[in-house]
Amino acid sequence: MTQPATSSVPSAPTPDTLAFTKGHGTQNDFVLIADPEGVLELGPQEVRRLADRRSGVGGDGVIRLAPTAALARAGEQAAQDALAEDPTAEWFMDYRNSDGSVAEMCGNGVRVFAAFAEQQGLADLSAGPLSLGTRAGVKRVTKEPGGWYAVDMGPWFLPGGESAAADGYDAAVAVHGWTAPRPALSVDLGNPHTVVALASLDELESLELFHAPEVAPLPPRGTNVELVVPLGEEEGPDGVVGRLRMRVHERGVGETPSCGTGACAAALAVRTWQAGSSGAGAPDTWIVEVPGGEVRVRLLPSGNVELAGPAALVYSGQVAR
Numbered sequence: 001m002t003q004p005a006t007s008s009v010p011s012a013p014t015p016d017t018l019a020f021t022k023g024h025g026t027q028n029d030f031v032l033i034a035d036p037e038g039v040l041e042l043g044p045q046e047v048r049r050l051a052d053r054r055s056g057v058g059g060d061g062v063i064r065l066a067p068t069a070a071l072a073r074a075g076e077q078a079a080q081d082a083l084a085e086d087p088t089a090e091w092f093m094d095y096r097n098s099d100g101s102v103a104e105m106c107g108n109g110v111r112v113f114a115a116f117a118e119q120q121g122l123a124d125l126s127a128g129p130l131s132l133g134t135r136a137g138v139k140r141v142t143k144e145p146g147g148w149y150a151v152d153m154g155p156w157f158l159p160g161g162e163s164a165a166a167d168g169y170d171a172a173v174a175v176h177g178w179t180a181p182r183p184a185l186s187v188d189l190g191n192p193h194t195v196v197a198l199a200s201l202d203e204l205e206s207l208e209l210f211h212a213p214e215v216a217p218l219p220p221r222g223t224n225v226e227l228v229v230p231l232g233e234e235e236g237p238d239g240v241v242g243r244l245r246m247r248v249h250e251r252g253v254g255e256t257p258s259c260g261t262g263a264c265a266a267a268l269a270v271r272t273w274q275a276g277s278s279g280a281g282a283p284d285t286w287i288v289e290v291p292g293g294e295v296r297v298r299l300l301p302s303g304n305v306e307l308a309g310p311a312a313l314v315y316s317g318q319v320a321r
């Protein structure tokens with residue numbers, strides 16, 4: 001049923017089959033569906049079926065690529081906002097978690113979306129950055145000379161405000177196997193994150209994280225949870241670079257080998273723990289090690305955060321609806 005990603009496959013959905021491409025960013029994996037007319041009704045049940053690793057294609061999430069203008073005309077507020085923010089954001093990333101829930105943003109997904117748009121002949125990143133709409137605003141993707149995709153993820157904030165930054169925490173997280181909850185910091189990247197600092201790599205690697213961690217107080221929209229261990233600083237080509245290792249339990253999914261917005265949240269939390277909300281004296285660039293590889297997080301002079309990493313398209317095929 002499947003064909004190599006390099007072969008050309010029909011991309012428009014038909015009533016009884018869907019053309020898909022399977023892709024991943026540092027092993028955070030996605031089922032990608034091109035909907036160039038913006039006509040596909042994708043309900044939670046169908047998302048769960050596509051994402052199922054036994055009876056479907058399998059993935060942490062399902063990504064629909066659709067025209068921003070068509071979604072805006074159909075009343076999708078986020079698409080209307082995206083066009084108001086940047087009328088060149090022709091394509092929209094409609095992101096769903098594997099449990100069928102809708103998520104605002106996916107950092108690894110944006111990179112894989114850009115690679116998919118190129119494969120479909122809908123974008124040419126060699127000609128310049130791609131602006132795409134998401135439920136958390138317009139994101140701009142640039143292709144780096146080494147083949148990585150760099151995404152300007154836009155603004156971020158600490159929901160707990162200055163007092164949380166000063167205290168270093170505003171939540172507590174309990175994970176299966178711990179005798180006591182640990183302090184944690186909430187970071188908003190358009191989607192919600194709670195970052196917990198652990199004492200050592202031994203602790204990080206010995207943890208069982210298949211069960212949903214308990215977060216108190218639980219943010220109103222739920223949360224993704226990142227467990228992090230700072231690994232110090234090193235000299236990079238453009239100055240000092242911080243390094244950390246992370247495991248992540250995603251909202252709507254469970255433990256995943258990577259999370260792009262989670263990597264940004266982790267770097268921003270560790271930087272805040274080191275230097276407060278101004279970040280003065282802490283590195284602006286961070287390498288985040290995840291079970292599925294490595295990504296780079298950078299504080300841009302604009303105050304926005306940038307995420308860079310690989311994007312891979314693995315195979316394409318047709319799946320029955």
Ligand SMILES: N[C@@H](CCC[C@H](N)C(=O)O)C(=O)O
Nearest residue numbers: 103106107108191259260261
């Ligand atoms: N894997 C993504 C995040 C996907 C959405 C998340 N599970 C949520 O519900 O917020 C990433 O790479 O950022």
